[in-house]
Amino acid sequence: MTNPSERARMPSIRDVARLAGVSHQTVSRVLNDHPSIRPETKARVLDAIQVLDYRPNVAARALATSRSSTLGILSSTTGEFGPTSSIAGIEDAARAAGYAVSTLNIPDTTPEAIGAAVRQLVREHVDGIVVLAPQVRVFSVLRGMAVAVPFVSLQTASGSDGVTLSADQVAGARMITEYLIRLGHTDILHVAGPQDWIEAESRMRGYLDALRDADLPTFPPIRGDWTADFGYFAGQELARRRDFTAVFAANDVMAIGLMHGFRDAGLRVPADVSVVGFDDVPVAAHVAPPLTTVHQDFPELGRRAVQILLAQIRGEERPAFGPVAPVLCGRESAASR
Amino acid sequence: MTNPSERARMPSIRDVARLAGVSHQTVSRVLNDHPSIRPETKARVLDAIQVLDYRPNVAARALATSRSSTLGILSSTTGEFGPTSSIAGIEDAARAAGYAVSTLNIPDTTPEAIGAAVRQLVREHVDGIVVLAPQVRVFSVLRGMAVAVPFVSLQTASGSDGVTLSADQVAGARMITEYLIRLGHTDILHVAGPQDWIEAESRMRGYLDALRDADLPTFPPIRGDWTADFGYFAGQELARRRDFTAVFAANDVMAIGLMHGFRDAGLRVPADVSVVGFDDVPVAAHVAPPLTTVHQDFPELGRRAVQILLAQIRGEERPAFGPVAPVLCGRESAASR
DNA sequence: TTGTACGCGTTATCAG
DNA sequence: CTGATAACGCGTACAA
Numbered sequence: 001m002t003n004p005s006e007r008a009r010m011p012s013i014r015d016v017a018r019l020a021g022v023s024h025q026t027v028s029r030v031l032n033d034h035p036s037i038r039p040e041t042k043a044r045v046l047d048a049i050q051v052l053d054y055r056p057n058v059a060a061r062a063l064a065t066s067r068s069s070t071l072g073i074l075s076s077t078t079g080e081f082g083p084t085s086s087i088a089g090i091e092d093a094a095r096a097a098g099y100a101v102s103t104l105n106i107p108d109t110t111p112e113a114i115g116a117a118v119r120q121l122v123r124e125h126v127d128g129i130v131v132l133a134p135q136v137r138v139f140s141v142l143r144g145m146a147v148a149v150p151f152v153s154l155q156t157a158s159g160s161d162g163v164t165l166s167a168d169q170v171a172g173a174r175m176i177t178e179y180l181i182r183l184g185h186t187d188i189l190h191v192a193g194p195q196d197w198i199e200a201e202s203r204m205r206g207y208l209d210a211l212r213d214a215d216l217p218t219f220p221p222i223r224g225d226w227t228a229d230f231g232y233f234a235g236q237e238l239a240r241r242r243d244f245t246a247v248f249a250a251n252d253v254m255a256i257g258l259m260h261g262f263r264d265a266g267l268r269v270p271a272d273v274s275v276v277g278f279d280d281v282p283v284a285a286h287v288a289p290p291l292t293t294v295h296q297d298f299p300e301l302g303r304r305a306v307q308i309l310l311a312q313i314r315g316e317e318r319p320a321f322g323p324v325a326p327v328l329c330g331r332e333s334a335a336s337r
Numbered sequence: 338m339t340n341p342s343e344r345a346r347m348p349s350i351r352d353v354a355r356l357a358g359v360s361h362q363t364v365s366r367v368l369n370d371h372p373s374i375r376p377e378t379k380a381r382v383l384d385a386i387q388v389l390d391y392r393p394n395v396a397a398r399a400l401a402t403s404r405s406s407t408l409g410i411l412s413s414t415t416g417e418f419g420p421t422s423s424i425a426g427i428e429d430a431a432r433a434a435g436y437a438v439s440t441l442n443i444p445d446t447t448p449e450a451i452g453a454a455v456r457q458l459v460r461e462h463v464d465g466i467v468v469l470a471p472q473v474r475v476f477s478v479l480r481g482m483a484v485a486v487p488f489v490s491l492q493t494a495s496g497s498d499g500v501t502l503s504a505d506q507v508a509g510a511r512m513i514t515e516y517l518i519r520l521g522h523t524d525i526l527h528v529a530g531p532q533d534w535i536e537a538e539s540r541m542r543g544y545l546d547a548l549r550d551a552d553l554p555t556f557p558p559i560r561g562d563w564t565a566d567f568g569y570f571a572g573q574e575l576a577r578r579r580d581f582t583a584v585f586a587a588n589d590v591m592a593i594g595l596m597h598g599f600r601d602a603g604l605r606v607p608a609d610v611s612v613v614g615f616d617d618v619p620v621a622a623h624v625a626p627p628l629t630t631v632h633q634d635f636p637e638l639g640r641r642a643v644q645i646l647l648a649q650i651r652g653e654e655r656p657a658f659g660p661v662a663p664v665l666c667g668r669e670s671a672a673s674r
Numbered sequence: 675t676t677g678t679a680c681g682c683g684t685t686a687t688c689a690g
Numbered sequence: 691c692t693g694a695t696a697a698c699g700c701g702t703a704c705a706a
Contacts, residue, residue: 012699023677028701036675055460059399060699063682068396070439084421091442100461102407102437105428123392124437228623253620260623283590286565286597288625349683360693365685373691397683400698 011052020048031056058100062125070100071309072126072149074117076109076133080226081253081281082199082298083132086154089302090130097310102126109133109196111141118142122149128309130154130302135196150312154305169199172294172326173206176276177248179292179328181214184337185246185274191234191258192221193250203250203278224250228257235261245273245337252277252284252293259287259333270335280329290331297324348389357385368393399462407437408646409463409486411454413446413470417563418590418618419536419635420469423491426639427467434647439463446470446533448478455479459486465646467491467639472533487649491642506536509631509663510543513613514585516629516665518551521674522583522611528571528595529558530587540587540615561587565594572598582610582674589614589621589630596624596670607672617666627668634661 013031017024022045029037030045048054062068071094077083087103094101102124106113114133121129129151131142139153180188190207193200204221211218222238224230231254238247239262249255255277259269269275269289277284280295307319350368354361359382366374367382385391399405408431414420424440431438439461443450451470458466466488468479476490517525527544530537541558548555559575561567568591575584576599586592592614596606606612606626614621617632641658648655 010699014699024700025677025702026675029676032701038675041675055456057400057462057699058460059396059403059405059462060682061701062396063394063400063684063698064700064702066396066682079421079425084416088416088442091440092444095441100439101441103428103440104432104438105425107429119392123395125394125396228620232623256620257623260625260627263625283565283593283620283624286569286594287620288597288600290597347683351683361684362686362693362695363691366692369685375691378691394683397698398685400682400700401684401686403698 010057011054012057013054016045016048016052016054019052020044066125067127068100068125069098070102070124070126071306072121072124072129073101073103074106074114074121074129074131074133075103076106076114076135076138078105078107081251081279082296083134085298086132086302086305089299090154090306091302092299093303093306097306099127099306099310106133109135109138111137114138114141115145118145118147122147128152128313130305130309134199135194136198136201137196139198150309152305152309152312154301168323168326169202169296170206170209171323172278172296173203173248173250174210175206175326175328176278176292176294177207177210178214179330180246180248180274180276180334181210181216183246183274183334186216186337187219187244187246188216189219189238189244189247190221191224191231191247191249191254193224193226193254195223200250207248219244224254226251226254228253228260230254231257231259232261232264234258235263235267236265238262239265239267246334247273247275249275249277252279252281252291255291255293255333256283256287259289259291270333274334274337276334280327284329285331289333292331292334293329295327295329300324347394348391349394350391353382353385353389353391356389357381403462404464405437405462406435407439407461407463408643409458409461409466410438410440411443411451411458411466411468411470412440413443413451413472413475415442415444418588418616419633420471422635423469423639423642426636427491427643428639429636430640430643434643436464436643436647443470446472446475448474451475451478452482455482455484455486459484465489465650467642467646471536472531473535473538474533476535487646489642489646489649491638505660505663506539506633507543507546508660509615509633510540510585510587511547512543512663512665513615513629513631514544514547515551516667517583517585517611517613517671518547518553520583520611520671523553523674524556524581524583525553526556526575526581526584527558528561528568528584528586528591530561530563530591532560537587544585556581561591563588563591565590565597567591568594568596569598569601571595572600572604573602575599576602576604583671584610584612586612586614589616589618589628592628592630592670593620593624596626596628607670611671611674613671617664621666622668624670626670629668629671630666632664632666637661 014024016027091101131153192204235258277293280293284291351361354364468490529541572595614630617630621628
């Protein structure tokens, strides 16, 4: 290489050493606050660092330690509200802990795509990976491929088996279903999320549990795809049946579409049918009628995922978190019968 | 370092060289497809690479070249639909071009925070930065600090002066305002975005231009903050005034809040007042009434930003793109007078 | 407590 | 066309 004429070389650890009158090794020790350094030496070094505005070279450090101070995010979601919010939490927490964040989106969740993505992240030497791939199969693929890097799977399962973590979606779904029951509804439908999303399964489970505990009839859930468009068509279809008085949609966006479908079919919400959603997206309180839903603290989930991952990386004990409590937001879209 | 007992060392360029019976240097040449390599030598090397499943070590490469094959995203947005969509486009395009993506969010846009963020990204040796900080001052700060790395600023200005790029928001805003005018409205209000967002300014500009060209009265715009909650309160306030028949909100989310505010104040949309938004968020077509708005291809914007940035990095000429055309989505929330 | 020597995996330079 | 050899900037082992 040897490029003397290049712009301005960044100061290296040796420049600092020279200025401080020590060896570059001592500087290194100061940097990684090694225990045995004489305070005055340390002061001199820190001073030199100040003067030169020296910053360690991350690439060199990564090469020497084969660690990168970078966390990877492997995501297979496409703008859904929950995952997007969690990603923001992940990024902030990681940055706060001194880690860079490298994001990788995969369009499909075939084992090949997942494998390639993980390998890519490993190649980038990320120290850990947060997986935001709520699809069931992603999880199993990950399990199977013995990833060489610590990883945490977010919102991938309702139980936590050491590497997963999630809001208690089952509890949230149960809570809102019970809310409908308290309002006097006895025939409650569920528009679920895609079959391979664990979150969809968890929300359905909460729904089923609540109905079972109340000795109410259950209906086969309608399988949706999280989109408002699907909700709309489902609403038009369902309007023909009149064997229910309330619908719990697995997310707000479908719920909003559902209400639209009902409206177009001549059904009034909540007079003829109550509708509730899940997530509490920002517009939920402002649609007509305002949507009853469950609020979840997705960013917090992301932050916790980072804490767990860092503990894993550092070989510490996994921090114990209480559940991320879902909060019921009762609004006009659900009325008593 | 010297860690012989560590798990399994990844194969290095020398392992490949040994297996292929050449020097590691030759392997390097093959990797970077250097022109002068005898085909049969190259074949042998590629073969060895296959066998060993060898992958170049990115950290070593970054150290040697002081380039990282990483693009940075500097974002100061908080979940707004447009920027979030663009980020997805950026990530995908960057990955497709063989670049990793490092995201950095800043909560506030003080010059210090921006400076710190850019320095952080520079420390990470990113080869280029896409800035998604739609606030005016971010742009000026960036201009002032002579960033040592190529950067492209997305959605930061309506004109493009070589380092910026944006959808033609002025045209989109003008288009939807003219649509209202064609519907017979003559008194049209505008609920704008925050004053320091260039996009807010552009949309307002389009609105003002359309009114001016039609010789219609303009009203001082109401300054919003992009949120549905603001829209709601604005709607309640505006309902007292009855000197207008249509409102153009600078984004869909505010428009949805606005409709809610009108509704609560006893105004019917669109019978009493027409409302239009901007962005075409996924639920826009499903709220009540369905929202007339302008669709923008935000992911495409992100992809283009990457193309421009890469050209800059490679010292190529800046690719010329046509405008990202806004598309009007006429729906029930706006009716003829 | 501090310094020396070396290795990490790759690219660049300059011979041959 | 190919191969030595020297960087790149930092951390670790070992000696002092």
